[in-house]
Amino acid sequence: MGIIVDKNTRAIVQGITGTQGSFHTKLMLEYGTKIVAGVTPGKGGTQIHDVPVYDTVEEALEKHPANASIIFVPARFTADAVLEALENGIKTVVIITEHIPMKDALNVMTYAQQVNATIIGPNTPGIITPEECKLGIMPAHIFKLGSIGMASRSGTLTYEIAAGLTRKQLGQSTCLGLGGDPITGLNFIDALKMFEKDPQTKAVVLIGEIGGNLEELAAQYVAKEKYPKPVVAFVAGRSAPPGKRMGHAGAIVMGKTGTAESKIKAFKNAGVNVAEKPSDVTELLARLVNV
Amino acid sequence: MKLFEYEAKRILAKYGILTPIGGLATNVSQAREIAARLKPPFAIKAQVLIAGRGKAGGILFADSVPEVEKATEKLLNMQIRGIPVRSVWIEEKIQINKELYFGITTDRFNKSYVAIASAVGGMEIEEIAEKAPEKVIKFLINPQLGFRSFHASQIARKMGYAGSQLVMLGKIFESLYRVGMDYDAELIEMNPLAETFDGKFVAADARIIIDDNALFRHQEYKKRLLEGESELTTQEQEAVKNDLAYVKLDGNIGVIGNGAGLVMATLDTIQYYGGKPANFLDVGGGASSEKIAAALKIVLSDPNVKALFINILGGITRCDEVARGILEAKEKAGVTKPVVIRLVGTNEEEGKRILTEAGIHVLESMEEAAQKVVEISK
Structure with a gap:
């Protein structure tokens, strides 16, 4: 169970021959993820960790049916790679690549909506459903099978919080990295909707940060829909000054928009438990969930 | 990457949007030469990348060339929130009948560009949205359709314009959209977009922020960021x-x-x-x-x-x-x-x-x- 990826996920890796693509293919295989083929134009006919490599997604899929793709290609070629996967019928695409131009991201997202595909990222650590499928670059050993669903805008902060949960025996159903860019395929509301339908998920953790208003919208959603599962949130960037981009392209306070205060207030007003420090997430959850 | 006002105005002018006539000076003698070519009264504007420069005293006005020199000297010796003023933009002060706002940015939730317009301008858009939310027009742009001529006309009409003024304003909106796309802007705005007493529209101030991730397509600015005049420590x-x-x-x-x-x-x-x-x-x-x-x-x-x-x-x-x-x-x-x-x-x-x-x-x-x-x- 869990959301988006599970033991039935069969994935291809686009950009498999690059340093990161090759390294993480190995780790995903070790975790048990079904990686059926890789794609790098010009490298067709070779193999990476016994995974056959093809020049095009089309050819890879002719020989190895797949339902997901994970993308490691450099930023300026990423839009092309995503469109290639979508046009060939793949419905779940994880974009690990960072620094994709916003204009490219917007074009890709519009097409993905038309073909009803799910895009995770860009600039994401990926997604993991413990013991079933890891489609990403997260260190696997910090995750543990359980009932907490997580959605986050930040990679390492997800690891920090997941590791804390795992230490306290609070396992996870699925951990979903939304991505650190302003434009991402999924947002917190999408994640909340999916976790609501997943019977394995008993509580949801949302890890937000400064920039934009997606946390505020998620808070409104929780209040309006009387969200049936407990929600705990953490928002990074209380100490961030306005006008400065805090590493992520999406993490910036502009004028009055995007402050941590506004997000925390919105969550609290919606009855969402807000953690003061990353480790408080575990404590809040331990009180809310019986595991 | 934030562009200076003078850079943004030069780009807008290239796309046929009216901007006040002016020039860039890094010293007093340059300021004198520029002012001598222009018609008084003048506006002398510190070129810094910080919002709220006007309130911090970074914009001065003058009626004569010697006054321009004095204002330039004052600004070039000034720091605005710790940032030294390295250049000033001197332009003909326009007579404004009405201040409007028009900008294009991205909408994270809807994953699209959004055009924002208001018949009230001259203050930060968030402030306008707070004080007069009913006057803010938001239009989501479908990236595949683009921002078309009729979209521009619809917005101009909602702002209260008709006839030749509607057409004029629409053309400016369309041009600004083209600038935004061509320069990979994550934010582009004219604030205020001034309506003059003779019914024309002039971009009295302009702001462009280029998407850092797209700077590889805009080498001239990347170079300026790394080598030239920037406000980086x-x-x-x-x-x-x-x-x-x-x-x-x-x-x-x-x-x-x-x-x-x-x-x-x-x-x-x-x-x-x-x-x-x-x-x-x-x-x-x-x-x-x-x-x-x-x-x-x-x-x-x-x-x-x-x-x-x-x-x-x-x-x-x-x-x-x-x-x-x-x-x-x-x-x-x-x-x-x-x-x-x-x-x-x-x-x-x-x-x-x-x-x-x-x-x-x-x-x-x-x-x-x-x-x-x-x-x-x-």
């Missing part, structure tokens, strides 16, 4: 060169970490325990030992830094690489300030061994480490 420039995300803050605890969210949470935790972070520095994913060494050098070159907190949670970043980088920097740069290190994740054992053998203590909990560094900094 020495540390910030070094960070850009080394591909590190660095933001200077005003505290005394230097911070280095991997991953933007984790570093932000580290700053918050330091603040939670009563400390003050001196900077944000994200070494990114999979940092090499050289990169870690460069990061240490940048943070320690800030004289305000009293103690350093390195917070690494290894995923793609390997703890042994980080440990080697710390030792490398220690040898080369001679780190004399106290360092608190928290290191967990991939190759954690090897990393700890390297540091422990060199006599550096490593902590496992971020909060414990944060408390310790706050204590040292006091």
Whole structure:
């Protein structure tokens, strides 16, 4: 169970021959993820960790049916790679690549909506459903099978919080990295909707940060829909000054928009438990969930 | 990357949008020459990238060339929130009948560009949205359809214009959209877009922010950012060169970490325990030992830094690489300030061994480490 990826996920890796693509293919295989083929134009006919490599997604899929793709290609070629996967019928695409131009991201997202595909990222650590499928670059050993669903805008902060949960025996159903860019395929509301339908998920953790208003919208959603599962949130960037981009392209306070205060207030007003420090997430959850 | 007003206005003019006639001066004699070519009265505007420059005294007016010289001298000797004014833009002051707002930015939730227009202008758009929400027109742009002529006309009509003025205004909106697309703008706005007494429209002020991730398509500006006139501090420039995300803050605890969210949470935790972070520095994913060494050098070159907190949670970043980088920097740069290190994740054992053998203590909990560094900094 869990959301988006599970033991039935069969994935291809686009950009498999690059340093990161090759390294993480190995780790995903070790975790048990079904990686059926890789794609790098010009490298067709070779193999990476016994995974056959093809020049095009089309050819890879002719020989190895797949339902997901994970993308490691450099930023300026990423839009092309995503469109290639979508046009060939793949419905779940994880974009690990960072620094994709916003204009490219917007074009890709519009097409993905038309073909009803799910895009995770860009600039994401990926997604993991413990013991079933890891489609990403997260260190696997910090995750543990359980009932907490997580959605986050930040990679390492997800690891920090997941590791804390795992230490306290609070396992996870699925951990979903939304991505650190302003434009991402999924947002917190999408994640909340999916976790609501997943019977394995008993509580949801949302890890937000400064920039934009997606946390505020998620808070409104929780209040309006009387969200049936407990929600705990953490928002990074209380100490961030306005006008400065805090590493992520999406993490910036502009004028009055995007402050941590506004997000925390919105969550609290919606009855969402807000953690003061990353480790408080575990404590809040331990009180809310019986595991 | 933020463009200066003069850069933005030059681009707009190239696309046929009316802007006040003017020129850029970096000294008084240039200012004199420019003013002599223009018709009074004049506006003299400090070229800085900070919002609210008008309120900070960065915009002056003059009726004669000698007054322009005086104003220029005053501005060039001025600092606006710590940023020295290096150039001024001198232009013919336009007579404004009405101030409008028009801009294009992105809508994260709807994943599209959004055009924002208002028949009330001259203040920040958030302020307009707060004071007169009914006057703010938002139009989501489908990237495949683009922003068409009829969209522009619809917006102009909602702003209360008709006939030839509607057409004129529509053309300006369309042109601004083209500038936005051609320059990969994440934000582009004319504020105010001024309606003059003879019914024309002039971009009295303009702002363009280019998407940093698209700078490879705009080499001329990337070059300006790295070499030319920019408002980056020495540390910030070094960070850009080394591909590190660095933001200077005003505290005394230097911070280095991997991953933007984790570093932000580290700053918050330091603040939670009563400390003050001196900077944000994200070494990114999979940092090499050289990169870690460069990061240490940048943070320690800030004289305000009293103690350093390195917070690494290894995923793609390997703890042994980080440990080697710390030792490398220690040898080369001679780190004399106290360092608190928290290191967990991939190759954690090897990393700890390297540091422990060199006599550096490593902590496992971020909060414990944060408390310790706050204590040292006091």
